[in-house]
Structures are given as C-alpha cells and as structure tokens.
Amino acid sequence: MPPHGYSPSGAVLNEWARGDLAVTGQMQLFGRFLVRLMTTAITLLGVAVIVFVVIRVVPGNPIAMMLPPGATEADIATLTALYGLDKSIFQQFVIWAGGVLQGDFGMSITTRQPVLALVMGRLPATLELSVMALVMAVFLGGAAALGGTLRRGTRTEGAIDVGAGMALSVPDFLWGLVLILIFGVLWPVFHISGRVTPSLDLPFSSNFYLFESLLRFRFDLWADIVSHMFLPALALAIPLAAIIAQLLKQSLKETMHLDYVTLARTKGYSEIHVITREALPNAILPTLTLVGVQFTFLIGGTVIIERLFSYEGLGNMAIDAVINRDLPLIQGIVILFAVIFTGVNLLVDLSYALLNPRLRHG
Amino acid sequence: MAEGRGQITRRAGLRLWLAGLWLTALVLAALLAPWIAPKDPLAQDLFLGRLPPFWVAGAEPGFLLGTDSLGRDVLSRILYGARIALVVAVVAGSLTCLIGATLGLLAGFLRGWVDTVISRLIEIWMAFPPVLFSILLIAVIGPGLSSIIIAIVVIDWTRFARVVRAEAMAQGAMDYVASAQVAGRRRGSTMWVEILPNVLPTIVVLLTLEMGIAVIVEAILSFVNLSISTDDPTWGGMIAEGRSSIHHAWWVIVFPLITLFLTVLSFSQLGEGLKDRFDPVLR
Numbered sequence: 001m002p003p004h005g006y007s008p009s010g011a012v013l014n015e016w017a018r019g020d021l022a023v024t025g026q027m028q029l030f031g032r033f034l035v036r037l038m039t040t041a042i043t044l045l046g047v048a049v050i051v052f053v054v055i056r057v058v059p060g061n062p063i064a065m066m067l068p069p070g071a072t073e074a075d076i077a078t079l080t081a082l083y084g085l086d087k088s089i090f091q092q093f094v095i096w097a098g099g100v101l102q103g104d105f106g107m108s109i110t111t112r113q114p115v116l117a118l119v120m121g122r123l124p125a126t127l128e129l130s131v132m133a134l135v136m137a138v139f140l141g142g143a144a145a146l147g148g149t150l151r152r153g154t155r156t157e158g159a160i161d162v163g164a165g166m167a168l169s170v171p172d173f174l175w176g177l178v179l180i181l182i183f184g185v186l187w188p189v190f191h192i193s194g195r196v197t198p199s200l201d202l203p204f205s206s207n208f209y210l211f212e213s214l215l216r217f218r219f220d221l222w223a224d225i226v227s228h229m230f231l232p233a234l235a236l237a238i239p240l241a242a243i244i245a246q247l248l249k250q251s252l253k254e255t256m257h258l259d260y261v262t263l264a265r266t267k268g269y270s271e272i273h274v275i276t277r278e279a280l281p282n283a284i285l286p287t288l289t290l291v292g293v294q295f296t297f298l299i300g301g302t303v304i305i306e307r308l309f310s311y312e313g314l315g316n317m318a319i320d321a322v323i324n325r326d327l328p329l330i331q332g333i334v335i336l337f338a339v340i341f342t343g344v345n346l347l348v349d350l351s352y353a354l355l356n357p358r359l360r361h362g
Numbered sequence: 363m364a365e366g367r368g369q370i371t372r373r374a375g376l377r378l379w380l381a382g383l384w385l386t387a388l389v390l391a392a393l394l395a396p397w398i399a400p401k402d403p404l405a406q407d408l409f410l411g412r413l414p415p416f417w418v419a420g421a422e423p424g425f426l427l428g429t430d431s432l433g434r435d436v437l438s439r440i441l442y443g444a445r446i447a448l449v450v451a452v453v454a455g456s457l458t459c460l461i462g463a464t465l466g467l468l469a470g471f472l473r474g475w476v477d478t479v480i481s482r483l484i485e486i487w488m489a490f491p492p493v494l495f496s497i498l499l500i501a502v503i504g505p506g507l508s509s510i511i512i513a514i515v516v517i518d519w520t521r522f523a524r525v526v527r528a529e530a531m532a533q534g535a536m537d538y539v540a541s542a543q544v545a546g547r548r549r550g551s552t553m554w555v556e557i558l559p560n561v562l563p564t565i566v567v568l569l570t571l572e573m574g575i576a577v578i579v580e581a582i583l584s585f586v587n588l589s590i591s592t593d594d595p596t597w598g599g600m601i602a603e604g605r606s607s608i609h610h611a612w613w614v615i616v617f618p619l620i621t622l623f624l625t626v627l628s629f630s631q632l633g634e635g636l637k638d639r640f641d642p643v644l645r
Contacts, residue, residue: 054498170626177619178619
C-alpha cells in the first residue's frame with residue numbers, strides 16, 4: 001500500500017483466515033499452492049503487458065535522444081531497427097518475452113549494457129537496504145510491543161500507542177526528510193547521501209557491500225556503509241515498526257488472558273518470562289503474516305527513499321531510467337520488482353500454511 | 363473498562379478537533395491566498411536570495427519565513443502551495459474513492475466472474491511498485507495538475523477496491539441481505555440500498571486517508587521534478603529545492619516540510635478519529 005500509509009484492514013485479514021481454514025489436508029494444500037503459482041504467473045504476465053504498452057506511449061523518441069545531433073534519418077532508422085522499435089507493439093512484446101524467458105532482458109539504451117547485468121548490479125544495494133530496514137522495524141516494533149504489554153494500563157503504554165499512531169500516520173518519504181534534517185544537519189552523526197564514502201578503496205568482489213565487509217573483517221568499511229544506510233533504512237522502518245508494535249501488542253494482550261498463561265504465572269515465573277516464553281509464541285502468528293505482506297510495501301518504498309538519500313540502488317536507477325526514456329531498462333526493473341513482490345507474497349502464504357498447526361495436521 | 367472507554371473517546375475527540383482545526387486553517391489559507399500572502403509567490407529577486415526568517419540576524423522585513431535561492435518569499439509560496447495540495451487531495455481522493463469503491467462493491471457483492479476479473483486486476487496492480495508506477499505514468503501523460511490526479515486515481519483505486527470488496531462480501535453473507543432477497547428486492551438494488559449504507563463508514567474513513575496520501579504523492583512527484591512546472595509553488599517542489607541548499611538555508615526546506623507533515627498527519631488523524639466514531643463497540 002505505500003509509498004504511504006499502511007492500514008491493515010480487519011476485514012481483509014479475516015477473509016484470509018477464513019480462506020485458509022477452509023482448506024485442510026496436505027494434498028489440498030499442495031493443490032492450493034499450485035493454483036497460487038499459476039495466478040502468480042498470470043500476475044507477472046499482466047505486469048509485463050501493462051508496462052510494455054504504457055512505456056511505448058511515452059512521447060519523445062529514445063533513439064533520436066541517444067544519437068549525437070546531426071545524425072541522419074538513415075542512422076536513426078538503423079538504430080530503431082536494431083532495438084526492434086520499428087515493429088508493432090505485439091511483435092515487440094513476443095520478441096521481448098521470448099528473450100526474458102531465456103534470461104535476456106535486452107540492452108539498456110542509455111548505457112548500452114545488458115539490462116540484466118545493470119539490474120543485478122544494483123539489486124544487492126536495494127536488498128541490503130530493505131533487509132536492514134526490516135530488521136530495524138522488527139526490533140523497534142517488537143520492543144515497543146513487549147514494553148507496552150509489560151507496562152499495560154500505564155502511561156508508558158499510552159505513550160507507545162500515541163507514538164505508534166504518529167509513526168503510522170506519516171509515510172516513509174516524510175520520515176526520511178525529517179531524519180535528514182535532524183541527524184544529517186542539526187546533529188550530523190550520519191551520512192545523508194550515497195551508499196559509501198566515494199574516496200574509500202573498496203576491495204569487494206560482490207555488490208553486497210554490507211555483508212561482504214563483515215565477511216572480510218573490514219569493520220572500518222562496515223561502519224562507513226552502516227552510517228550511510230542507517231537513515232534511509234530507519235525512514236523505511238518507522239511505519240512498519242508501528243504496525244508491528246500495534247498488532248503484536250494487541251495479540252499479546254489477548255493471549256495474556258488465557259488460562260495457560262495464568263497457570264504459568266501461578267507457577268511463579270517472572271512477568272518477562274511469561275510474556276516472552278509463554279505468550280509470545282502463540283501471539284506472533286498474525287504479526288508474522290502481516291510483516292510478510294508489509295515487507296513488499298517497504299521494498300516499494302525504497303524507490304523514493306533511495307532517491308531522497310542518493311543511495312545507488314534499483315529504485316534510484318529506475319527513476320533515472322524513466323527520466324532518460326530508457327525503455328528496456330524500465331521494463332527490466334519493473335518486472336524485477338514485480339517478481340520480488342509476488343515472490344515474497346508466495347513465501348508468506350507458504351510459511352503461513354507451514355506455521356499454522358491447524359493447517360499442518362489436517 | 364468504562365473509564366478506559368471514556369478516555370479513548372475523549373482522546374479521539376481531541377485528535378479530531380486538532381486535525382479539523384489545521385485542515386480548516388489550510389482551506390482558508392488556500393481560499394484567501396491572494397489576499398493574505400504578503401508577496402507574489404512567483405516574484406524573483408536575486409538580490410534578496412536566501413534571506414533567513416524574521417528572528418534570525420540578516421532578515422529583511424516583509425519576508426517572515428525568509429526567501430529561497432531565487433529570492434521568492436517562502437511564506438507566500440506555502441500559502442499558494444496549499445491550493446495545489448488541497449485541489450489534488452479533494453479531486454484525486456474523490457475520484458479514486460468513486461472508482462475503487464464501485465469496483466470493490468461489485469466484486470464483493472456480485473462475486474462470480476466479476477469478482478475474478480477485478481481481483482486479478484488488483485493482484486496485478488499490487489505487483490507494481492507504486493512510486494515507480496506513478497513516475498512512469500507522469501512521464502507518459504506529461505506533467506501538470508490533471509496528470510497527477512490521473513496518476514493517483516489509476517494507482518490507488520485498489521486501496522478502496524480491496525477493503526470495500528472484503529466488507530461487501532462480509533455484509534453479503536448476513537441475514538438482512540438474505541431477507542431483502544427473499545422480500546423480492548433485485549440484486550442490483552440490494553447492493554445500493556442495503557450493502558452500500560453499511561459499507562459507507564469504511565469508505566468515508568478510507569477517503570480521508572486517501573486525501574492525505576494524495577497530498578504526499580503530489581509532493582513526491584514534485585520532488586522528483588515531474589509534477590507541475592517548476593515555477594508554480596508546490597510544497598514538494600519547495601522541499602526539493604530546500605534539500606539541495608539544506609546546509610546553507612535550512613528554512614527553505616523546514617517550513618514547507620512542517621506544513622506537509624501537519625497536513626498529512628491531520629488527514630490521517632481525522633480518518634482514525636472517524637474510524638473510532640463509526641466503531642459501534644466504542645460508541
């Protein structure tokens with residue numbers, strides 16, 4: 001749902017739950033999964049068709065833009081034919097889709113490099129940012145939920161509620177700007193632009209800088225990368241953290257009233273033990289499902305957040321591609337995002353089925 | 363518990379009032395901008411560039427919140443920017459609501475192939491990164507106020523359709539709908555007369571939230587420099603300008619950012635407040 005606003009609807013959640021509980025048994029589960037795979041394929045095809053048609057309506061000839069002024073009509077025609085832009089949209093789509101199925105996403109018009117290589121070069125940066133944001137959201141939201149449950153009925157819980165409400169009301173883009181002002185300008189402790197300090201010598205052989213710097217024990221580089229990544233990741237994490245805090249706290253409070261929790265308390269376990277060891281395992285399932293779905297929204301948010309923080313990821317490259325009318329690159333990036341979104345949703349469904357005991361033993 | 367309930371409604375009431383107050387002030391500012399704005403929002407004067415706000419040394423009288431790098435008055439641009447923000451909020455919000463809620467109602471109540479088609483469309487739409495999709499659409503249809511509105515409607519209708527579909531489905535399973543059918547009401551008429559009024563509170567809440575989202579989308583598109591012409595005063599455009607001069611002239615970004623922040627917060631608090639009001643458990 002982002003870039004902006006996350007509001008999980010109770011009705012929607014209930015509907016999922018009903019749909020899932022209606023099916024029992026391993027075979028039916030497997031059949032259901034096959035159906036999900038099919039609909040995912042249809043979704044991806046739909047995305048491909050829409051983006052293909054939409055960007056071919058873009059005014060401005062990308063071929064004329066890439067040639068130096070003074071190019072002849074013949075030059076333009078040759079290059080147009082080279083990129084296949086002289087054929088009908090349907091023919092172009094068939095050729096392109098055929099290439100994609102073999103892993104060939106075409107050539108970028110502005111950089112004249114294979115789209116797949118460009119996109120894969122940037123994907124690690126976006127993945128690291130998204131996962132970092134997810135970890136921060138789980139940590140912040142989880143801490144708030146546990147704290148709120150521990151201090152339920154007090155002013156602390158009220159403050160957590162108000163804070164979560166505020167955090168949820170304002171989208172990542174605005175949090176990013178606020179963070180830039182506070183921690184980039186007013187009290188400049190973090191970098192506000194880029195992925196790593198440009199003057200540093202990078203010994204990396206992959207583009208997973210954060211991960212590889214740890215593997216190579218280069219903690220100096222790791223600290224520099226984290227200092228660049230911290231604010232954009234936090235901006236992405238704040239709304240999700242609020243959702244986790246609200247939903248997990250609600251489930252925890254409901255679980256705290258159950259008999260087995262009371263039993264644990266009468267056995268003399270400490271309140272923290274009761275919450276984390278007894279209540280949490282039972283209360284966490286709805287939150288897990290929601291986090292999975294919301295994670296796709298968080299990934300969608302990276303597009304504008306990367307732009308805001310000049311972070312060299314996929315989203316920043318996508319906006320450049322749109323501005324430069326780089327049709328093959330736009331197609332490639334949109335398809336990749338769609339694959340990630342539908343893939344995450346598929347995993348969420350699958351893990352929900354595996355984690356939910358009622359579905360496991362049908 | 364009774365006391366807790368009173369507390370919740372009181373807090374919700376306060377939220378509603380504060381949000382309403384800010385939005386009313388904004389509407390007034392937008393309507394009265396030509397009369398209350400101290401300067402022409404487009405007037406440039408390079409000799410008056412980057413003047414600080416009135417309480418900082420070096421300020422010029424008449425430029426209360428300072429000027430940007432081209433010497434344009436920040437306060438006047440914020441006031442005029444409210445016009446664009448509110449037009450986008452109201453027009454884009456209402457159109458999105460109309461289209462999305464109608465499709466959701468049809469899918470949720472009629473079920474069958476209508477539901478299959480609409481649900482598939484929603485699934486495809488959800489697989490697009492929304493910000494990228496809107497930037498792409500603006501690149502295709504060209505910049506301008508109407509393009510922004512079109513982009514918001516095209517992208518955000520699923521927000522209404524998903525929720526309204528689920529609600530309509532839940533309502534459709536209830537006894538009163540069955541009785542209406544038994545009493546001989548036609549299906550189409552049942553949908554509008556029986557289901558819609560029961561889904562309406564949800565739609566109103568979603569509409570309020572959508573207005574805040576529309577304001578943000580406009581700001582994001584202005585920020586990426588794809589919105590309206592760069593001269594026109596938009597909050598997002600001002601923020602983009604302020605972002606580049608953030609170390610020399612903080613006021614260029616801070617004041618439009620505060621305005622945008624409070625506006626988005628107000629729409630969302632209004633929506634949440636209305637949700638509490640409509641919730642029969644709390645009432």
